[in-house]
Amino acid sequence: MSKSRFRIAIDGPGGAGKSTISKIVAARLGLEYVDTGAMYRAIGLKLTEEGVNPEDLDGVERVLGHTRIEFSDGRILLDGRDVSGSIRTPEVSKAASSFSRIPCVRKKLGDLQRIMSETSDVVMDGRDIGTNVIKDAELKIFLTADPMVRAQRRFRELQEKGKAVGVTLEMVYQDICQRDYQDTHRELNPLSKAEDAVEIDTSHMTIPDVTDAIVRLAEERRK
Template sequence: MADQVPVITIDGPSGSGKGTVSQLVADHLGWQMLDSGALYRLVGYAASSTDADFGNENEISEIASNLKVDFDAGRILLAGADVTDLIRTETAGNNASKVAAMPAVRAALLDWQRDYARSPGLVADGRDMGTTVFPTAGVKFFLTASAEERAQRRYKQLKEKGLPANLAALTAEIEERDARDRSRTASPLVPAADAIEIDSTVLGIDEVVRIVLQKAHDVYATAL
């Protein structure tokens, strides 16, 4: 049962560092790791690739219900095709935000996400992990950073990959995505009432990981 497995949820907006922190914590503990954002990116990418109507919630939820996805050694395969890098573009991120606002899509992916809670434990990264998907998790965090700092991080990532990037455009896109994620009616981007909030604007990844691991050891001492 999911509620009998130790779960750490790390929610927050795009670019807050939650994905990196979640992976490092999961690796340290030897636990499963759920990148829920990848599922929504996959739905958005699949919808875009098939010219689906983003205004038709039933059509998009049908795509979500029938994803043929495999996670293999750090790579993500959709119907056998490697889409790991394709779903990490800014366009894919914006499409993910659009489909994530659809209640039927969120419902279609809910059981899939909860199924990741397996022994010895799970670190779940997303936007509603602590509020909707794993509301009874014993350890919850909400990780954030200023829009400007998150845009700078994304700008650096793109430049390191040799890809074109515009800092002002990235900042505007992040602010637009934040507003859409926070205002949606289905599982909006908000901290769980019992989540510990961390502003990573001036904190290094190692420091954030240390804080999360300390809380995990305090709560799940017998499971570690």
């Protein structure tokens, strides 16, 4: 790997603003953005569509064997199909959390993410980027926020995309809490803050405030 490689790992729970902030940081710093959460959601979507149960490990491995995930112009493609919008529902969120605990799923996506980080300067966000995928990232950030604040953000996002029909704020809040528990208690690579990560609580911060803070840290590290 080139000594000049610069990689930013941004971890944190769902709804903390990782994807939105990572995209802006990547654009400002001229780095490639990799949304690993979207990759797990895409896998969750496909396995759900295929009718595969998380307990059916043979079925999961079979589907993974012919699954292709790519990023193109800010979109995530599942076997060539744009699923950028369809992966952002509470149902797919639950599926992603369930399937992400399976070792073969984490290995497939983790290996793909490492390859991306070794070939490009990246901003990569997820649950275990700084603790597992890019342990030697030049900058690690842990974004967090109050669970209700995160639920309100996710609910507004669903409303703006017209996907909130039949969904209530309480449902989204319960989904956030359940996913937090699953992500922090799973046996393999649980969500946690890396020892050398900078923690930023976004509960009462604007997106520009958070992105400015991360860009400043990145510019300092680059020097």
